[in-house]
Amino acid sequence: MAGEFYLIKSASATDVASLDITDCFNSTYNLYEVIYYAKRASGSSATNSSMRFLDSTGTAITSGYNVGYFRWDRYEGFEYSTTRTEINSSQLQATDRANAGRMSIANPYADDRYTTGYSHRYMYTDNIGGASRGRAYYGLNGLKDVQRITGLQVLGTGGNVDIDISVYGYGEG
Amino acid sequence: MAGELILVNSTTVTSDVSSVTLTGIDTTYDIYKVLITNARPNNTSGNSWRMRWIVGGSPEIGNNYFTQYASHNAVNNFQWSGLTTDPRYSGNTLMYIGDGSSDTGECYNANINLYKAYDNNSEARWDIEQTSTNSGGNLIANKGGGYRKAKQTCTGVQIFVDSYSIASGFFGLYGYNYS
Numbered sequence: 001m002a003g004e005f006y007l008i009k010s011a012s013a014t015d016v017a018s019l020d021i022t023d024c025f026n027s028t029y030n031l032y033e034v035i036y037y038a039k040r041a042s043g044s045s046a047t048n049s050s051m052r053f054l055d056s057t058g059t060a061i062t063s064g065y066n067v068g069y070f071r072w073d074r075y076e077g078f079e080y081s082t083t084r085t086e087i088n089s090s091q092l093q094a095t096d097r098a099n100a101g102r103m104s105i106a107n108p109y110a111d112d113r114y115t116t117g118y119s120h121r122y123m124y125t126d127n128i129g130g131a132s133r134g135r136a137y138y139g140l141n142g143l144k145d146v147q148r149i150t151g152l153q154v155l156g157t158g159g160n161v162d163i164d165i166s167v168y169g170y171g172e173g
Numbered sequence: 174m175a176g177e178l179i180l181v182n183s184t185t186v187t188s189d190v191s192s193v194t195l196t197g198i199d200t201t202y203d204i205y206k207v208l209i210t211n212a213r214p215n216n217t218s219g220n221s222w223r224m225r226w227i228v229g230g231s232p233e234i235g236n237n238y239f240t241q242y243a244s245h246n247a248v249n250n251f252q253w254s255g256l257t258t259d260p261r262y263s264g265n266t267l268m269y270i271g272d273g274s275s276d277t278g279e280c281y282n283a284n285i286n287l288y289k290a291y292d293n294n295s296e297a298r299w300d301i302e303q304t305s306t307n308s309g310g311n312l313i314a315n316k317g318g319g320y321r322k323a324k325q326t327c328t329g330v331q332i333f334v335d336s337y338s339i340a341s342g343f344f345g346l347y348g349y350n351y352s
Contacts, residue, residue: 005178030210030343031282066247066312082247106282106304107211114278116304118314139245140314142304146278170208170284172183172343 018155029169039098046159050089054151069139087141090123108149116142183345189338195346196329202348207285212342219274227329242317273305281305
């Protein structure tokens with residue numbers, strides 16, 4: 001709808017290895033907002049959750065991600081790479097740990113330009129360097145590859161996760 | 174209606190223009206938002222995207238614009254810019270809103286919120302989330318904001334590219350209320 005911040009699609013699942021939210025990007029919108037929440041499932045031994053883009057056939061893309069973000073906790077740091085296999089990767093190292101984030105994504109559906117995104121996400125890290133602590137990230141999460149992106153996948157590593165995800169579009173018309 | 178994002182004004186550029194001006198800021202909405210998507214300058218090597226307030230019907234070209242931002246990319250870690258150690262964007266005659274070019278695969282996108290723009294008892298503020306590709310061909314994401322150190326009534330913004338024209342893109346001005 002013209003001029004609106006429009007909910008395109010939502011999806012939820014519990015105790016799953018991954019969840020695909022398909023066909024949430026289209027030619028109507030150029031700028032999107034994604035809000036997601038991934039929690040270690042009950043009884044799971046998952047160690048991380050992360051996200052991937054789905055290509056024009058609905059298949060998860062596993063290479064070519066570019067990331068560069070600032071990291072805040074009791075210390076400060078940064079991470080950057082042009083060879084990541086996923087984006088928004090965050091730790092789930094104990095029972096009830098969860099990762100939450102918001103990500104803006106530009107031009108996923110255009111098939112003649114890169115897909116760039118800016119994300120904020122929060123996690124809790126357990127016993128790394130002897131000190132458990134909360135941690136926030138913000139910065140670049142993108143795919144430096146010219147292809148059409150049609151959806152998103154949220155996945156767990158090492159076990160199952162509970163997932164909630166919503167995708168919104170900015171109506172430009 | 175409360176909570177809704179309402180389109181106030183927009184322009185879609187399909188051939189070279191020197192700048193885009195979006196007007197329509199008044200007392201109707203608490204916050205105004207500028208969205209820029211799929212924008213490209215008419216050069217492939219890249220350059221700075223810039224913005225000025227519209228005051229009295231014309232772009233405000235006076236000094237005292239201040240811009241601060243954190244720039245992230247996947248190759249050269251990150252940088253802080255616009256702080257007092259970087260005079261380019263402190264006390265300047267324009268607001269810096271990121272880099273972008275028109276080489277293969279590249280374009281510029283921004284989500285900018287404007288605060289107290291119409292209130293001549295306040296110094297208008299803005300913040301930005303912006304993604305694009307810099308002149309080195311690297312994906313970048315910027316987060317920042319700024320203001321002009323002057324209390325004046327701003328009715329819009331002018332957007333342009335340093336030394337080049339705007340070749341394409343969507344430019345929209347929206348309004349929304351706190352409640």
